[in-house]
Amino acid sequence: MESRMDEFREFISRFPKIRDDVRSGKRTWQNIYEEWVLYGENDQQWLKYVDGEQNYTSSSNPRQQQMQQQSLGDSVKNIVSYIQKINPDSLNRTLNTVQKVVQIAQSFGSKSTIPTNYINSAYNDWWD
Numbered sequence: 001m002e003s004r005m006d007e008f009r010e011f012i013s014r015f016p017k018i019r020d021d022v023r024s025g026k027r028t029w030q031n032i033y034e035e036w037v038l039y040g041e042n043d044q045q046w047l048k049y050v051d052g053e054q055n056y057t058s059s060s061n062p063r064q065q066q067m068q069q070q071s072l073g074d075s076v077k078n079i080v081s082y083i084q085k086i087n088p089d090s091l092n093r094t095l096n097t098v099q100k101v102v103q104i105a106q107s108f109g110s111k112s113t114i115p116t117n118y119i120n121s122a123y124n125d126w127w128d
Helices: 004-014 017-024 029-039 046-047 062-085 088-109 116-127
Strands: none
Touching: 004 029, 017 029, 017 046
16 A cells, blocks of 8 residues: 555656756745645645656646646535534524624724813813
């Protein structure tokens, strides 16, 4: 059974230009590994690292089309999964809380109901 590191090495062998970014100091192996784990090897960010004569930015490339379809499918799955996890009651409570905070903040911005001449006279009487 292949280890995760062996899978990563195989991935790097398919995208050899990644090494150039590491050697030039633009990226680190840790950063690349973390993005590979998070986004997978079918993410479009890896297309710029493909070596060879083929133009991988062309939409007529079957590999790119496959990667785009998989990436789109993964994105849709992630969105649907996230939406399914939303608790409507919790969302409603959060929105109500935000609404109350906004109302409180607006009340601070409104004019004071205390007449300003009262404040000024109290202040002036204290100094007199």
